Amino acid sequence: MSATAAGGPKKTNRIGLELAPYKGSRTTLCAGCGHNAITERIIEICWELGIQPWQVAKISGIGCSSKTPAYFLSLSHGFNGVHGRAPTLATGALLANRHLIGLVVTGDGDTVSIGLGHFMHMLRRNIPLVYIIENNGVYGLTKGQFSATADIGSKLKTGTINDLPPVDCCLAGIQMGATFVARSFSGDKRQMQGILKAAFSHKGLAIIDVISPCTTFNDHEGSTKSYSYMKDHEEPLHEIDFVPAYEDIAVEYEEGCVREVELHDGSRLRLKKLARDYDPRDKMEAIRLLNESKESGEVLTGVLYVGFAPTFIERLHMVDEPLATLPESRVRPSREALDQIMEELR
Amino acid sequence: MSTSTATPLSGPEAVVPPAQPGRIVNEFSIQVATVNGSGSQTANNVLMRSIFQMGVPVSGKNMFPSNIAGLPTWFTIRANKYGYIGRKKEVDFLVAMNPETANEDVMTLAPGAAVVYDEPLKLSALRGDLHFYPVPFDKLVGPVCPEAKLRKLVRNMIYDGVVAHLLGIDLEEMRKALFKQFGPKKAKAAQLNWGAVVAGKEFAAKNLTKTDPYVIERMSENAGKLIIDGNTATALGCIYAGATVLTWYPITPSSSLAEAMIHYLERLRRDPETGQATYAVVQAEDELASIGMAIGAGWAGARAMTCTSGPGISLMAEFIGLAYYVEVPVVIFDIQRVGPSTGLPTRTQQCDILKNALLSHGDTKHPVLLPSSPEECFSMAQTAFDLAEQFQTPVFVNSDLDLGMNNWMSDPFEYPTEPIRRGKVLGADDLERLGGFARYRDVDGDGVGYRTLPGTNHPAAAYFARGSGHNEEARYSEREDDYVRNVDRLLRKFESIRAHVPAPEILDRPGAKIGLVYAGSSRYACEESRDQLAAEYGIEAGCLRVKAFPFTAHVGDFIDRHERVYVVEQNRDAQLLCLLRMEMPAARIAKLRSVRHYTGLPIDARSVTREIARQEGV
Numbered sequence: 001m002s003a004t005a006a007g008g009p010k011k012t013n014r015i016g017l018e019l020a021p022y023k024g025s026r027t028t029l030c031a032g033c034g035h036n037a038i039t040e041r042i043i044e045i046c047w048e049l050g051i052q053p054w055q056v057a058k059i060s061g062i063g064c065s066s067k068t069p070a071y072f073l074s075l076s077h078g079f080n081g082v083h084g085r086a087p088t089l090a091t092g093a094l095l096a097n098r099h100l101i102g103l104v105v106t107g108d109g110d111t112v113s114i115g116l117g118h119f120m121h122m123l124r125r126n127i128p129l130v131y132i133i134e135n136n137g138v139y140g141l142t143k144g145q146f147s148a149t150a151d152i153g154s155k156l157k158t159g160t161i162n163d164l165p166p167v168d169c170c171l172a173g174i175q176m177g178a179t180f181v182a183r184s185f186s187g188d189k190r191q192m193q194g195i196l197k198a199a200f201s202h203k204g205l206a207i208i209d210v211i212s213p214c215t216t217f218n219d220h221e222g223s224t225k226s227y228s229y230m231k232d233h234e235e236p237l238h239e240i241d242f243v244p245a246y247e248d249i250a251v252e253y254e255e256g257c258v259r260e261v262e263l264h265d266g267s268r269l270r271l272k273k274l275a276r277d278y279d280p281r282d283k284m285e286a287i288r289l290l291n292e293s294k295e296s297g298e299v300l301t302g303v304l305y306v307g308f309a310p311t312f313i314e315r316l317h318m319v320d321e322p323l324a325t326l327p328e329s330r331v332r333p334s335r336e337a338l339d340q341i342m343e344e345l346r
Numbered sequence: 347m348s349t350s351t352a353t354p355l356s357g358p359e360a361v362v363p364p365a366q367p368g369r370i371v372n373e374f375s376i377q378v379a380t381v382n383g384s385g386s387q388t389a390n391n392v393l394m395r396s397i398f399q400m401g402v403p404v405s406g407k408n409m410f411p412s413n414i415a416g417l418p419t420w421f422t423i424r425a426n427k428y429g430y431i432g433r434k435k436e437v438d439f440l441v442a443m444n445p446e447t448a449n450e451d452v453m454t455l456a457p458g459a460a461v462v463y464d465e466p467l468k469l470s471a472l473r474g475d476l477h478f479y480p481v482p483f484d485k486l487v488g489p490v491c492p493e494a495k496l497r498k499l500v501r502n503m504i505y506d507g508v509v510a511h512l513l514g515i516d517l518e519e520m521r522k523a524l525f526k527q528f529g530p531k532k533a534k535a536a537q538l539n540w541g542a543v544v545a546g547k548e549f550a551a552k553n554l555t556k557t558d559p560y561v562i563e564r565m566s567e568n569a570g571k572l573i574i575d576g577n578t579a580t581a582l583g584c585i586y587a588g589a590t591v592l593t594w595y596p597i598t599p600s601s602s603l604a605e606a607m608i609h610y611l612e613r614l615r616r617d618p619e620t621g622q623a624t625y626a627v628v629q630a631e632d633e634l635a636s637i638g639m640a641i642g643a644g645w646a647g648a649r650a651m652t653c654t655s656g657p658g659i660s661l662m663a664e665f666i667g668l669a670y671y672v673e674v675p676v677v678i679f680d681i682q683r684v685g686p687s688t689g690l691p692t693r694t695q696q697c698d699i700l701k702n703a704l705l706s707h708g709d710t711k712h713p714v715l716l717p718s719s720p721e722e723c724f725s726m727a728q729t730a731f732d733l734a735e736q737f738q739t740p741v742f743v744n745s746d747l748d749l750g751m752n753n754w755m756s757d758p759f760e761y762p763t764e765p766i767r768r769g770k771v772l773g774a775d776d777l778e779r780l781g782g783f784a785r786y787r788d789v790d791g792d793g794v795g796y797r798t799l800p801g802t803n804h805p806a807a808a809y810f811a812r813g814s815g816h817n818e819e820a821r822y823s824e825r826e827d828d829y830v831r832n833v834d835r836l837l838r839k840f841e842s843i844r845a846h847v848p849a850p851e852i853l854d855r856p857g858a859k860i861g862l863v864y865a866g867s868s869r870y871a872c873e874e875s876r877d878q879l880a881a882e883y884g885i886e887a888g889c890l891r892v893k894a895f896p897f898t899a900h901v902g903d904f905i906d907r908h909e910r911v912y913v914v915e916q917n918r919d920a921q922l923l924c925l926l927r928m929e930m931p932a933a934r935i936a937k938l939r940s941v942r943h944y945t946g947l948p949i950d951a952r953s954v955t956r957e958i959a960r961q962e963g964v
Contacts, residue, residue, distance in 0.1 A: 078812075088641075092591065092650065096648035319624055338586065345573060
């Protein structure tokens, strides 16, 4: 637990770092942008969990959301790549160094428009990283065109109405192989913190679809990704408490009102029931409920699915050390081996 | 091929023992025309290897359709005592097995050629100026292959026996070649096929009277040599370069590079104690992903590579620009094939030279290495990784289908003598000592900054890699002075690379007024053409084989030494010439002439010689 000493030295986390190193440069996004709230949550929970900043590789594509890695974790290596292809860069980085903590922040245009193919293949590979979709239904940097997550009937500022069905990132995530899938709302601070902490503790691909309103281009009457729409339609599945592995706190709950889900590193998710008794380990139920919510117009938030499968990195049976720093003696075979091959080809 | 052997074994000045009258010894080409998917590749490789084992310089070129089974395919073997192993257009000895093409194959032969053919095709009626040898393949295959469904495959081995008899190939050499081809695990299949060879040989001995002049006689030119295709050689080169990440997407003619690499990685690069791999291979969802993963891996410190062909390169264009601007090492092997678009996917060209040198939008320039032989495929793979990491930039290696997929004679590869060069990477200790670093500052004056790897255990290690404008500290910047300083440094870096790329191979001729400039697999035709020009036209020509872009100073000096310089290449638009024009002053440009070959088949010496003679007005 972080040391707190009122009036004494500044607060440090469990690895002895203050909050400042977890921050980044000043945001250049619009005032009130949902993405800024997500940035704040990343800073808070990475500090709280005591994540080593220089073990993190933060990777993004192109768009408003993809600018945000500059605004958090200034001591982490960052790579702001090309549009839609952050999953490929992240996969490559983890191949080179399997011990990196991968964090990808992208948007809806990045993930399910230009980058849908890479997104799908990242899902089926179960690449071990945290993948945040800052989902506002529009392209901000190009001034307000629909993305592929825009709902049917959603209206642009220009009055144009979307008549194509949206891609549901969470449904795709569950069906294609992500092992942790959650949806949240940038305005729900407590829920986001719980979900992010659980995602960083999960071993495997964690997909977090965060509805993050665009105050400039998609926060008006008729938008289904606005603050007011979310206030009216968000339907949390549960209240989330996260108990990290290093912190063994026993909390008394009334019998039957809490579901506890143990994560791979020993951390525990405590999900306090609301309207439904929802078990995120039930894949079919998650899929059914997401499909049902499409019809009802509810935006279900919370931890939708937690599962287990070998990660892509595990499947490759690599040596434990990062490939990146293996010495020559480990990567250049012997002269005798070459001579043997030459002999075979004679 | 090494310089000493690929240079014709003997030039015009060499003494060649005269053949007996009426005999043409070790100087002709054999073409086998079959149906794709009929198993003829094994028979053809055994025939080629038998000649190789007889000590006769030989090359084999497979001309195959973009098809799994059913379309016509031709395999051409050239035996040449002088060591000319480029393609020869004229066919001297035809094996006609494909009913669909047999008539045309026969009609295009020069008078005096020999034809072994499937008897029911009745080809001997077509012409009176050829030597015909009918063989009843179906009758012969029955007794040696009781299992009917294997007959289609075994049938082709019969022509090996017939040809061995007619050309005088030592049957023991053919037996060795056949068993080597099948390997110890398929000894039973080898035995079955050997029966077919013997049946062919016995039939020929009893029923055919040799009337043609073509003969293979034992030589001793191939001592110590081996046979390998360029893609396998490249794969081995990458493994010995210490490549750790291969990401790829299947595309002809590069797939066999990745597959050979997977094969040898399994064998060579697993920890002997734990069985764990010191590498990662990913078959990606497309070429965008394969280059993206390779760049991500290169950024994080792996020796990362991908292999592809023209269409894949087109898809990678945006990402390559990112790697150039962010300064990430990555090696891209382009096994060139005929474009544009799907083009002729199983035919060869050198058509991505210009594209790769300048790939992506904005001001971009990349080093391109141009191997010409298995030995160079092996050694240049290592050079490519060293350059990529030393200069923190994408490096292309342009091979082609002819070099990559065909079998070539080769000297054994030399074990690397130089240590692996990882370039300027700061570790935690360096950072502790320095107190920090600026990623894109030109500290050493060579245009190359110092980088750190993600995961470096130091709070000062991080920097932000971005494809948008950035300053020396890797911070976002749209300032004009930051932009210009940065791209000017990148140009300075490119100039530094010039001093480190492989120097050209130069074959000067005293008093030569004309010069030939070429690259990659064009060398065999050009070196033979040089001898033809001297012997037939009295024109002496110097030769310069470019091994890399950017060009070294040798190229300009070579142009200065000659009155006219013919740039010989395998594409329509004179791409190598365009790059020379980009880099040379006007006086040198004025000397440049162009010889282009772009049919999809490998370039041949005769075509080069004719075109140069035409342009020379002789």
